[in-house]
Amino acid sequence: MAQAWAFFLLALFSFSSYVSKLFVCSRNGEGSFLCARSPQVPSIASERYRTAYHFQPPKNWMNDPNGPMYYNGIYHSFYQYNPHGALWGDIVWGHAVSTDLVNWIILEPAIERDTPGDINGCWTGSATILPGGQPIVIYTGGDAENHQVQNIMLPKNRSDPYLREWTKAGNNPVLQLVGPGFNSSQFRDPTTGWIGPDGLWRIAIGAEVNGYGAALLYKSEDFLNWTRVDHPLYSSNASGMWECPDFFAVLPGNNGGLDLSTVIPEGAKHVLKVSLDQCDKYMIGVYDLKRDAFSPDTVLDDRRLWLKIDYGNYYASKSFFDSKNSRRIIWGWTNESDSSSDDVAKGWAGIYAIPRAIWLDSDAKQLLQWPVDEIESLRGNEINHQGLELNKGDLFEIKGIDTTQADVEIDFELTSTDDAEPFDPSWLLDAEKHCREAGASVHGGVGPFGLVILASDDMEEHTVLHFRVYKSQQKYMILMCSDLRRSSLRPELYTPAYGGFFEFDLEKERKISLRTLIDRSAVESFGGGGRLCIIARVYPVALADERRTHMYAFNNGSTTVKVPQLKAWSMMTAQVNVKKG
Numbered sequence: 349m350a351q352a353w354a355f356f357l358l359a360l361f362s363f364s365s366y367v368s369k370l371f372v373c374s375r376n377g378e379g380s381f382l383c384a385r386s387p388q389v390p391s392i393a394s395e396r397y398r399t400a401y402h403f404q405p406p407k408n409w410m411n412d413p414n415g416p417m418y419y420n421g422i423y424h425s426f427y428q429y430n431p432h433g434a435l436w437g438d439i440v441w442g443h444a445v446s447t448d449l450v451n452w453i454i455l456e457p458a459i460e461r462d463t464p465g466d467i468n469g470c471w472t473g474s475a476t477i478l479p480g481g482q483p484i485v486i487y488t489g490g491d492a493e494n495h496q497v498q499n500i501m502l503p504k505n506r507s508d509p510y511l512r513e514w515t516k517a518g519n520n521p522v523l524q525l526v527g528p529g530f531n532s533s534q535f536r537d538p539t540t541g542w543i544g545p546d547g548l549w550r551i552a553i554g555a556e557v558n559g560y561g562a563a564l565l566y567k568s569e570d571f572l573n574w575t576r577v578d579h580p581l582y583s584s585n586a587s588g589m590w591e592c593p594d595f596f597a598v599l600p601g602n603n604g605g606l607d608l609s610t611v612i613p614e615g616a617k618h619v620l621k622v623s624l625d626q627c628d629k630y631m632i633g634v635y636d637l638k639r640d641a642f643s644p645d646t647v648l649d650d651r652r653l654w655l656k657i658d659y660g661n662y663y664a665s666k667s668f669f670d671s672k673n674s675r676r677i678i679w680g681w682t683n684e685s686d687s688s689s690d691d692v693a694k695g696w697a698g699i700y701a702i703p704r705a706i707w708l709d710s711d712a713k714q715l716l717q718w719p720v721d722e723i724e725s726l727r728g729n730e731i732n733h734q735g736l737e738l739n740k741g742d743l744f745e746i747k748g749i750d751t752t753q754a755d756v757e758i759d760f761e762l763t764s765t766d767d768a769e770p771f772d773p774s775w776l777l778d779a780e781k782h783c784r785e786a787g788a789s790v791h792g793g794v795g796p797f798g799l800v801i802l803a804s805d806d807m808e809e810h811t812v813l814h815f816r817v818y819k820s821q822q823k824y825m826i827l828m829c830s831d832l833r834r835s836s837l838r839p840e841l842y843t844p845a846y847g848g849f850f851e852f853d854l855e856k857e858r859k860i861s862l863r864t865l866i867d868r869s870a871v872e873s874f875g876g877g878g879r880l881c882i883i884a885r886v887y888p889v890a891l892a893d894e895r896r897t898h899m900y901a902f903n904n905g906s907t908t909v910k911v912p913q914l915k916a917w918s919m920m921t922a923q924v925n926v927k928k929g
């Protein structure tokens with residue numbers, strides 16, 4: 349049963365972030381801190397930080413996912429890749445293929461920087477499958493004058509199952525940006541194409557127009573010759589440059605995906621996702637076919653209120669329609685949270701989040717996401733607990749699995765919401781601040797409760813995923829945090845307390861679920877059945893030292909929380925990250 353280790357835990361939790369990570373601290377009997385300089389930490393260049401089932405190339409730098417597609421029985425993942433080192437630069441399109449989205453074969457890069465239109469870099473782009481099954485890719489090139497232009501590439505041999513070789517179109521670059529108000533160094537990342545009722549192809553391209561973010565709209569008959577439409581698909585004066593736009597259709601409450609180029613059913617909504625402010629934000633709205641423009645259902649002038657695909661370290665995501673399983677899958681990039689010199693020492697940087705199925709909730713208010721089912725093929729020795737009860741201050745150790753490579757699913761059931769504190773809408777402007785102020789050591793009415801992971805024997809290092817429940821007029825608002833502030837004793841890491849809020853109908857569903865995929869230096873969590881996702885990077889010294897790490901379920905709120913079901917699995921290593929050369 350749950351053990352009341354609360355005093356021990358809380359003394360460690362209550363270290364505030366001002367205490368340098370170079371110091372190890374403990375509390376004496378009177379409650380004062382005693383700190384001493386921490387012992388030397390081992391080099392970050394440890395194989396133990398390489399992920400076991402989150403995709404990463406064998407070595408070097410990787411950023412945005414590019415042109416994901418399912419073609420002739422094979423999933424293709426292209427990625428922004430530096431073949432020469434672990435920092436951004438010399439970007440080409442890395443290429444990997446898979447039949448299950450879990451195990452990957454790394455191929456030679458699909459495109460290299462060898463034409464005037466991409467000599468400075470083969471940057472982000474998207475794949476479209478034309479009628480008749482012709483795959484075609486449009487991507488941004490950095491040209492010799494440092495303008496951003498758009499280029500086309502096609503597979504050399506469609507009967508090669510892996511589409512290993514690609515050829516560039518003779519009329520590249522197919523698009524350049526000139527004109528008043530435009531900035532040719534802020535014009536990139538074309539979307540997948542879609543056909544309108546007039547039979548013409550459309551794409552959107554990220555841009556900054558007169559200093560504001562825009563998704564410019566282009567039309568073409570043949571996907572090779574493009575004309576700019578005189579208005580953007582959408583633009584907003586709430587932000588600057590939009591990178592990596594993604595545009596797709598979704599049906600409320602239906603987790604089957606839609607192909608944007610087929611007839612979109614009545615009642616469908618459209619989603620415009622853009623990358624800015626180090627995160628991926630989206631709007632749900634309507635794509636008006638007559639005006640050929642997107643209108644968000646709600647226009648929010650303050651971009652801090654825009655919904656995020658993920659509230660952690662996640663950027664440049666791109667989705668595609670998976671015709672094999674009729675679902676939409678989204679891929680996103682997760683950067684390292686260490687320093688550039690750490691990346692050089694490691695010889696690698698960048699991973700992808702687990703590909704996620706993505707769909708719209710039934711009231712069309714927000715997207716839901718869930719790791720693709722295929723990832724469950726890596727689950728090994730299952731442990732299962734039922735009927736746990738966590739009172740205030742309780743910690744329950746989850747044993748019997750590999751705590752550094754695991755998949756954990758917990759349902760938290762509230763025994764009462766009487767003590768839920770009132771919600772203040774201004775918190776929505778900065779949920780991370782709220783996570784810092786209302787950390788796991790701060791008692792609440794309902795919560796914090798959640799999971800402590802990657803905890804060293806003495807708790808000097810630990811990462812906390814937790815919820816808090818607030819009452820807001822007719823509904824409840826749940827705060828979900830992924831608090832990395834004590835995740836490592838290593839210096840010079842970025843260790844924020846990530847967080848976000850989501851609405852929850854606690855009268856209908858009394859359980860709040862938490863699923864967490866732990867993969868050495870990656871921690872990817874899904875709260876409330878995929879309403880809120882947070883991926884983060886952590887580098888505990890204990891992991892590099894090959895010491896044991898612990899995992900606990902806990903509650904630090906006055907309301908007792910039941911855990912009707914807790915399941916966890918060790919995760920096997922996918923065939924993806926074999927280091928070569």
Ligand SMILES: OC[C@H]1O[C@@](CO)(OC[C@@]2(OC[C@@]3(O[C@H]4O[C@H](CO)[C@@H](O)[C@H](O)[C@H]4O)O[C@H](CO)[C@@H](O)[C@@H]3O)O[C@H](CO)[C@@H](O)[C@@H]2O)[C@@H](O)[C@@H]1O
Pocket residue numbers: 411412428436439471472488533536537591592664683
């Ligand atoms: O790879 C190009 C594609 O990547 C995107 C979005 O990720 O644009 C990135 C961009 O800048 C690259 C650059 O710095 C910044 O981006 C890095 C990766 O996204 C971050 O890790 C870094 O912190 C940012 O500063 O990387 C260099 C070193 O950090 C720096 O010189 C670059 O500015 O690439 C574009 C070309 O340089 C630039 O306009 C973007 O900001 C996507 O939009 C591109 O297609």
